[in-house]
Amino acid sequence: MNFLEERIEKEGIIREGNVLKVDSFLNHQMDIELFEQMGVEFKKRFEGKPINKILTIEASGIGIACIAARHFHAPVVFAKKSKSINIEGEMYVAEVESFTHKCKNHVIVSKKFLTPQDHVLIIDDFLANGCALQGLISIVHESGAALEGIGIAIEKGFQPGGRAIRNLGYPLESLAIIEEMDAKNGTITFRKQI
Protein backbone atom coordinates (compact mmCIF):
# COMPACT_ATOMS: atom_id res chain seq x y z
CA MET A 1 0.00 0.00 0.00
CA ASN A 2 1.18 3.52 -0.73
CA PHE A 3 0.95 6.47 1.69
CA LEU A 4 -2.51 7.55 0.51
CA GLU A 5 -4.00 4.05 0.59
CA GLU A 6 -2.66 3.66 4.13
CA ARG A 7 -4.26 6.92 5.18
CA ILE A 8 -7.61 5.96 3.61
CA GLU A 9 -7.53 2.62 5.39
CA LYS A 10 -6.70 4.31 8.69
CA GLU A 11 -9.09 7.28 8.61
CA GLY A 12 -11.59 6.78 5.79
CA ILE A 13 -15.15 6.00 6.84
CA ILE A 14 -17.37 3.92 4.57
CA ARG A 15 -21.10 4.64 4.45
CA GLU A 16 -23.94 2.89 2.66
CA GLY A 17 -24.49 4.12 -0.89
CA ASN A 18 -20.81 4.00 -1.90
CA VAL A 19 -19.95 7.04 0.18
CA LEU A 20 -16.34 7.27 1.39
CA LYS A 21 -15.76 9.99 3.97
CA VAL A 22 -12.22 11.30 3.93
CA ASP A 23 -13.07 14.69 5.38
CA SER A 24 -10.50 14.45 8.17
CA PHE A 25 -7.58 14.76 5.73
CA LEU A 26 -8.73 15.39 2.14
CA ASN A 27 -11.82 17.46 1.52
CA HIS A 28 -12.88 19.40 4.61
CA GLN A 29 -9.87 19.31 6.89
CA MET A 30 -6.83 19.11 4.61
CA ASP A 31 -3.53 17.53 5.68
CA ILE A 32 -0.99 19.71 3.87
CA GLU A 33 1.90 17.33 4.53
CA LEU A 34 -0.09 14.54 2.87
CA PHE A 35 -0.84 16.90 -0.05
CA GLU A 36 2.90 17.53 -0.30
CA GLN A 37 3.53 13.79 -0.69
CA MET A 38 0.79 13.69 -3.32
CA GLY A 39 2.43 16.58 -5.17
CA VAL A 40 5.76 14.74 -5.26
CA GLU A 41 4.02 11.62 -6.56
CA PHE A 42 2.14 13.52 -9.30
CA LYS A 43 5.41 15.11 -10.37
CA LYS A 44 6.98 11.65 -10.61
CA ARG A 45 4.08 10.18 -12.59
CA PHE A 46 4.06 13.05 -15.11
CA GLU A 47 7.83 13.50 -15.26
CA GLY A 48 9.05 14.95 -18.54
CA LYS A 49 5.68 16.35 -19.66
CA PRO A 50 5.85 20.04 -20.59
CA ILE A 51 3.13 21.02 -18.10
CA ASN A 52 2.73 24.79 -17.70
CA LYS A 53 -0.75 24.97 -16.15
CA ILE A 54 -2.79 23.03 -13.59
CA LEU A 55 -6.56 22.94 -14.02
CA THR A 56 -8.89 21.92 -11.19
CA ILE A 57 -12.46 22.56 -10.04
CA GLU A 58 -13.74 24.19 -6.89
CA ALA A 59 -13.74 23.53 -4.06
CA SER A 60 -11.95 20.44 -2.83
CA GLY A 61 -9.60 20.10 -5.81
CA ILE A 62 -8.00 23.49 -5.15
CA GLY A 63 -5.83 22.59 -2.18
CA ILE A 64 -4.31 19.52 -3.80
CA ALA A 65 -3.77 21.39 -7.08
CA CYS A 66 -2.04 24.34 -5.37
CA ILE A 67 0.37 22.17 -3.39
CA ALA A 68 1.10 20.01 -6.46
CA ALA A 69 1.64 23.13 -8.59
CA ARG A 70 4.74 24.00 -6.55
CA HIS A 71 6.43 20.95 -8.08
CA PHE A 72 5.51 21.96 -11.63
CA HIS A 73 6.26 25.69 -11.18
CA ALA A 74 2.93 26.35 -12.86
CA PRO A 75 -0.11 28.46 -11.98
CA VAL A 76 -3.42 26.84 -11.07
CA VAL A 77 -6.72 27.71 -12.74
CA PHE A 78 -9.84 26.52 -10.99
CA ALA A 79 -13.13 26.04 -12.83
CA LYS A 80 -15.96 27.84 -11.06
CA LYS A 81 -19.36 26.35 -10.48
CA SER A 82 -21.53 29.41 -11.05
CA LYS A 83 -21.35 32.67 -12.88
CA SER A 84 -19.95 35.43 -10.71
CA ILE A 85 -20.37 39.12 -11.46
CA ASN A 86 -16.57 39.33 -11.09
CA ILE A 87 -16.08 37.13 -14.15
CA GLU A 88 -16.79 38.89 -17.38
CA GLY A 89 -15.92 38.37 -21.00
CA GLU A 90 -15.63 35.13 -22.83
CA MET A 91 -15.75 31.86 -20.95
CA TYR A 92 -15.53 28.17 -21.62
CA VAL A 93 -18.61 26.43 -20.20
CA ALA A 94 -19.36 22.77 -19.49
CA GLU A 95 -22.32 21.14 -17.79
CA VAL A 96 -21.42 18.91 -14.86
CA GLU A 97 -23.58 16.60 -12.79
CA SER A 98 -22.62 16.19 -9.14
CA PHE A 99 -22.85 12.75 -7.54
CA THR A 100 -22.51 14.24 -4.06
CA HIS A 101 -24.95 17.10 -4.39
CA LYS A 102 -27.35 15.42 -6.83
CA CYS A 103 -27.64 18.46 -9.08
CA LYS A 104 -26.36 19.88 -12.34
CA ASN A 105 -23.97 22.79 -12.47
CA HIS A 106 -22.34 24.80 -15.13
CA VAL A 107 -18.61 25.07 -14.69
CA ILE A 108 -16.78 27.94 -16.29
CA VAL A 109 -13.22 28.94 -17.06
CA SER A 110 -12.23 32.31 -18.43
CA LYS A 111 -10.83 32.08 -21.95
CA LYS A 112 -7.99 34.36 -20.84
CA PHE A 113 -6.47 31.57 -18.77
CA LEU A 114 -6.53 28.59 -21.15
CA THR A 115 -5.14 28.98 -24.65
CA PRO A 116 -3.74 26.76 -27.45
CA GLN A 117 -0.26 27.48 -26.04
CA ASP A 118 -1.04 25.75 -22.73
CA HIS A 119 0.00 22.25 -21.66
CA VAL A 120 -2.46 21.24 -18.99
CA LEU A 121 -2.44 18.83 -16.06
CA ILE A 122 -5.92 18.32 -14.60
CA ILE A 123 -5.96 17.57 -10.86
CA ASP A 124 -8.94 16.65 -8.71
CA ASP A 125 -9.62 14.93 -5.40
CA PHE A 126 -12.16 12.31 -6.47
CA LEU A 127 -13.08 10.36 -9.59
CA ALA A 128 -16.29 8.33 -9.46
CA ASN A 129 -18.75 8.70 -12.30
CA GLY A 130 -16.39 11.15 -13.93
CA CYS A 131 -18.85 13.93 -14.71
CA ALA A 132 -16.70 16.73 -13.28
CA LEU A 133 -13.64 15.37 -15.07
CA GLN A 134 -15.47 15.07 -18.40
CA GLY A 135 -16.45 18.72 -18.05
CA LEU A 136 -12.86 19.77 -17.41
CA ILE A 137 -11.57 17.70 -20.35
CA SER A 138 -14.14 19.23 -22.68
CA ILE A 139 -13.04 22.70 -21.56
CA VAL A 140 -9.38 21.85 -22.29
CA HIS A 141 -10.32 20.58 -25.77
CA GLU A 142 -12.44 23.65 -26.46
CA SER A 143 -9.48 25.87 -25.53
CA GLY A 144 -7.13 24.14 -27.94
CA ALA A 145 -4.65 23.47 -25.13
CA ALA A 146 -2.76 20.17 -24.94
CA LEU A 147 -3.99 17.82 -22.21
CA GLU A 148 -0.78 16.34 -20.79
CA GLY A 149 -2.27 14.35 -17.96
CA ILE A 150 -4.96 13.81 -15.35
CA GLY A 151 -4.01 13.30 -11.71
CA ILE A 152 -6.63 12.11 -9.22
CA ALA A 153 -6.23 11.46 -5.50
CA ILE A 154 -8.91 8.79 -4.99
CA GLU A 155 -10.68 6.90 -7.75
CA LYS A 156 -13.67 4.70 -7.07
CA GLY A 157 -12.65 1.94 -9.47
CA PHE A 158 -16.02 0.23 -9.21
CA GLN A 159 -17.76 3.24 -10.75
CA PRO A 160 -17.47 3.85 -14.50
CA GLY A 161 -15.63 7.20 -14.67
CA GLY A 162 -12.02 6.00 -14.69
CA ARG A 163 -12.52 3.14 -17.15
CA ALA A 164 -14.20 5.40 -19.70
CA ILE A 165 -11.40 7.97 -19.48
CA ARG A 166 -8.71 5.26 -19.85
CA ASN A 167 -10.57 3.63 -22.76
CA LEU A 168 -10.50 6.98 -24.50
CA GLY A 169 -6.71 6.98 -24.18
CA TYR A 170 -6.25 9.78 -21.69
CA PRO A 171 -3.17 9.59 -19.42
CA LEU A 172 -5.00 9.15 -16.10
CA GLU A 173 -3.12 8.53 -12.87
CA SER A 174 -5.05 7.93 -9.65
CA LEU A 175 -2.97 7.68 -6.48
CA ALA A 176 -5.45 5.29 -4.84
CA ILE A 177 -8.00 3.20 -6.75
CA ILE A 178 -10.69 1.52 -4.69
CA GLU A 179 -11.86 -1.80 -6.16
CA GLU A 180 -14.38 -2.61 -3.46
CA MET A 181 -15.57 -1.18 -0.22
CA ASP A 182 -17.92 -2.72 2.27
CA ALA A 183 -19.89 -0.45 4.58
CA LYS A 184 -20.97 -3.34 6.83
CA ASN A 185 -17.54 -4.50 7.95
CA GLY A 186 -15.58 -1.39 6.97
CA THR A 187 -13.15 -3.06 4.58
CA ILE A 188 -11.56 -1.48 1.52
CA THR A 189 -9.75 -3.29 -1.30
CA PHE A 190 -7.36 -1.24 -3.46
CA ARG A 191 -6.42 -2.01 -7.05
CA LYS A 192 -2.79 -3.09 -7.28
CA GLN A 193 -0.64 -0.49 -9.01
CA ILE A 194 2.86 -1.04 -10.35
Place this chain on the structure above:
Amino acid sequence: MNFLEERIEKEGIIREGNVLKVDSFLNHQMDIELFEQMGVEFKKRFEGKPINKILTIEASGIGIACIAARHFHAPVVFAKKSKSINIEGEMYVAEVESFTHKCKNHVIVSKKFLTPQDHVLIIDDFLANGCALQGLISIVHESGAALEGIGIAIEKGFQPGGRAIRNLGYPLESLAIIEEMDAKNGTITFRKQI
Protein backbone atom coordinates in the same frame (compact mmCIF):
# COMPACT_ATOMS: atom_id res chain seq x y z
CA MET B 1 4.81 49.18 -2.08
CA ASN B 2 5.07 45.53 -1.14
CA PHE B 3 5.04 42.62 -3.60
CA LEU B 4 1.25 42.20 -3.50
CA GLU B 5 0.50 45.91 -3.92
CA GLU B 6 2.86 45.95 -6.90
CA ARG B 7 1.07 43.00 -8.46
CA ILE B 8 -2.36 44.58 -7.90
CA GLU B 9 -1.17 47.81 -9.48
CA LYS B 10 0.27 45.90 -12.45
CA GLU B 11 -2.53 43.42 -13.15
CA GLY B 12 -5.62 44.42 -11.17
CA ILE B 13 -8.52 45.81 -13.19
CA ILE B 14 -10.89 48.31 -11.61
CA ARG B 15 -14.55 48.27 -12.60
CA GLU B 16 -17.44 50.54 -11.66
CA GLY B 17 -19.21 49.52 -8.46
CA ASN B 18 -16.04 49.02 -6.42
CA VAL B 19 -15.15 45.81 -8.25
CA LEU B 20 -11.45 44.92 -8.35
CA LYS B 21 -10.65 42.06 -10.71
CA VAL B 22 -7.55 40.13 -9.68
CA ASP B 23 -8.53 36.92 -11.41
CA SER B 24 -5.26 36.63 -13.32
CA PHE B 25 -3.28 35.87 -10.15
CA LEU B 26 -5.51 35.53 -7.07
CA ASN B 27 -8.97 34.07 -7.43
CA HIS B 28 -9.40 32.28 -10.74
CA GLN B 29 -5.90 31.78 -12.05
CA MET B 30 -3.66 31.49 -8.99
CA ASP B 31 0.03 32.42 -9.00
CA ILE B 32 1.50 29.88 -6.59
CA GLU B 33 4.83 31.69 -6.32
CA LEU B 34 2.98 34.83 -5.24
CA PHE B 35 1.01 32.73 -2.73
CA GLU B 36 4.34 31.44 -1.43
CA GLN B 37 5.48 35.03 -0.76
CA MET B 38 2.15 35.69 0.97
CA GLY B 39 2.65 32.58 3.13
CA VAL B 40 6.08 33.81 4.23
CA GLU B 41 4.63 37.22 5.05
CA PHE B 42 1.73 35.77 7.07
CA LYS B 43 4.21 33.64 9.01
CA LYS B 44 6.22 36.78 9.79
CA ARG B 45 3.19 38.80 10.86
CA PHE B 46 1.93 36.06 13.20
CA GLU B 47 5.35 34.94 14.42
CA GLY B 48 5.30 33.38 17.87
CA LYS B 49 1.56 32.63 17.93
CA PRO B 50 0.79 28.99 18.78
CA ILE B 51 -1.23 28.44 15.58
CA ASN B 52 -2.15 24.80 14.96
CA LYS B 53 -5.01 25.20 12.48
CA ILE B 54 -5.84 27.41 9.49
CA LEU B 55 -9.50 28.17 8.80
CA THR B 56 -10.69 29.50 5.45
CA ILE B 57 -13.82 29.48 3.29
CA GLU B 58 -14.42 28.00 -0.11
CA ALA B 59 -13.47 28.58 -2.81
CA SER B 60 -10.88 31.28 -3.39
CA GLY B 61 -9.47 31.27 0.15
CA ILE B 62 -8.38 27.65 -0.10
CA GLY B 63 -5.31 28.06 -2.29
CA ILE B 64 -3.81 30.87 -0.21
CA ALA B 65 -4.59 29.01 3.02
CA CYS B 66 -2.98 25.76 1.82
CA ILE B 67 0.24 27.41 0.68
CA ALA B 68 0.42 29.49 3.88
CA ALA B 69 -0.25 26.37 6.00
CA ARG B 70 3.10 24.93 4.91
CA HIS B 71 4.79 27.67 6.95
CA PHE B 72 2.72 26.93 10.06
CA HIS B 73 2.90 23.12 9.75
CA ALA B 74 -0.83 23.10 10.37
CA PRO B 75 -3.81 21.54 8.59
CA VAL B 76 -6.38 23.70 6.80
CA VAL B 77 -10.12 23.47 7.41
CA PHE B 78 -12.35 25.14 4.86
CA ALA B 79 -15.88 26.24 5.68
CA LYS B 80 -18.35 24.94 3.12
CA LYS B 81 -21.12 26.98 1.62
CA SER B 82 -23.88 24.39 1.47
CA LYS B 83 -24.83 21.17 3.17
CA SER B 84 -23.37 18.16 1.41
CA ILE B 85 -24.61 14.62 1.93
CA ASN B 86 -20.99 13.73 2.67
CA ILE B 87 -21.00 15.89 5.79
CA GLU B 88 -22.92 14.36 8.63
CA GLY B 89 -23.08 14.82 12.37
CA GLU B 90 -22.74 17.99 14.29
CA MET B 91 -21.72 21.19 12.54
CA TYR B 92 -21.06 24.81 13.34
CA VAL B 93 -23.24 27.02 11.14
CA ALA B 94 -23.09 30.74 10.34
CA GLU B 95 -25.09 32.82 7.91
CA VAL B 96 -23.00 34.77 5.41
CA GLU B 97 -24.03 37.37 2.87
CA SER B 98 -21.98 37.52 -0.33
CA PHE B 99 -21.14 40.88 -1.83
CA THR B 100 -20.03 39.27 -5.09
CA HIS B 101 -22.91 36.88 -5.57
CA LYS B 102 -25.59 39.03 -3.93
CA CYS B 103 -27.08 36.18 -1.91
CA LYS B 104 -27.09 34.63 1.55
CA ASN B 105 -25.39 31.35 2.28
CA HIS B 106 -24.98 29.15 5.26
CA VAL B 107 -21.39 28.21 5.90
CA ILE B 108 -20.66 25.11 7.89
CA VAL B 109 -17.71 23.53 9.63
CA SER B 110 -17.76 20.07 11.13
CA LYS B 111 -17.43 20.13 14.92
CA LYS B 112 -14.83 17.36 14.62
CA PHE B 113 -12.31 19.78 13.14
CA LEU B 114 -12.53 22.78 15.49
CA THR B 115 -12.30 22.25 19.24
CA PRO B 116 -11.41 24.26 22.37
CA GLN B 117 -7.86 22.89 22.03
CA ASP B 118 -7.32 24.65 18.69
CA HIS B 119 -5.41 27.88 18.04
CA VAL B 120 -6.78 29.23 14.79
CA LEU B 121 -5.49 31.53 12.06
CA ILE B 122 -8.25 32.61 9.66
CA ILE B 123 -7.07 33.25 6.10
CA ASP B 124 -9.09 34.63 3.19
CA ASP B 125 -8.45 36.36 -0.11
CA PHE B 126 -10.70 39.43 0.26
CA LEU B 127 -12.11 41.59 3.02
CA ALA B 128 -14.72 44.15 2.02
CA ASN B 129 -17.94 44.29 4.02
CA GLY B 130 -16.64 41.51 6.21
CA CYS B 131 -19.66 39.23 6.15
CA ALA B 132 -17.72 36.06 5.33
CA LEU B 133 -15.11 36.90 7.96
CA GLN B 134 -17.75 37.61 10.62
CA GLY B 135 -19.22 34.17 9.92
CA LEU B 136 -15.83 32.49 10.30
CA ILE B 137 -15.11 34.37 13.55
CA SER B 138 -18.48 33.38 15.00
CA ILE B 139 -17.72 29.74 14.16
CA VAL B 140 -14.34 29.96 15.93
CA HIS B 141 -16.00 31.45 19.01
CA GLU B 142 -18.74 28.83 19.00
CA SER B 143 -16.09 26.10 18.90
CA GLY B 144 -14.26 27.44 21.94
CA ALA B 145 -10.99 27.59 19.98
CA ALA B 146 -8.59 30.51 20.44
CA LEU B 147 -8.53 32.95 17.52
CA GLU B 148 -4.86 33.81 17.15
CA GLY B 149 -5.08 35.94 14.06
CA ILE B 150 -6.76 36.89 10.79
CA GLY B 151 -4.71 37.12 7.59
CA ILE B 152 -6.25 38.71 4.48
CA ALA B 153 -4.68 39.17 1.08
CA ILE B 154 -6.58 42.26 -0.14
CA GLU B 155 -8.70 44.53 2.06
CA LYS B 156 -10.94 47.20 0.60
CA GLY B 157 -10.18 49.78 3.27
CA PHE B 158 -12.99 52.06 2.08
CA GLN B 159 -15.59 49.44 2.98
CA PRO B 160 -16.51 48.90 6.63
CA GLY B 161 -15.43 45.28 7.23
CA GLY B 162 -11.84 45.83 8.32
CA ARG B 163 -12.49 48.78 10.60
CA ALA B 164 -15.22 46.92 12.51
CA ILE B 165 -12.96 43.89 13.04
CA ARG B 166 -10.06 46.08 14.24
CA ASN B 167 -12.36 48.10 16.53
CA LEU B 168 -13.38 44.83 18.14
CA GLY B 169 -9.73 44.16 18.92
CA TYR B 170 -9.08 41.25 16.58
CA PRO B 171 -5.50 40.84 15.30
CA LEU B 172 -6.19 41.51 11.62
CA GLU B 173 -3.38 41.70 9.09
CA SER B 174 -4.14 42.56 5.46
CA LEU B 175 -1.24 42.35 3.06
CA ALA B 176 -2.67 45.09 0.83
CA ILE B 177 -5.24 47.65 1.97
CA ILE B 178 -6.88 49.73 -0.73
CA GLU B 179 -7.81 53.24 0.42
CA GLU B 180 -9.24 54.41 -2.86
CA MET B 181 -9.69 53.14 -6.36
CA ASP B 182 -10.90 55.01 -9.38
CA ALA B 183 -12.50 53.07 -12.22
CA LYS B 184 -12.33 56.04 -14.60
CA ASN B 185 -8.58 56.54 -14.66
CA GLY B 186 -7.59 53.14 -13.23
CA THR B 187 -5.70 54.43 -10.19
CA ILE B 188 -5.36 52.66 -6.84
CA THR B 189 -4.15 54.19 -3.57
CA PHE B 190 -2.91 51.82 -0.87
CA ARG B 191 -2.91 52.51 2.86
CA LYS B 192 0.64 52.91 4.16
CA GLN B 193 1.72 50.02 6.33
CA ILE B 194 4.71 49.97 8.65
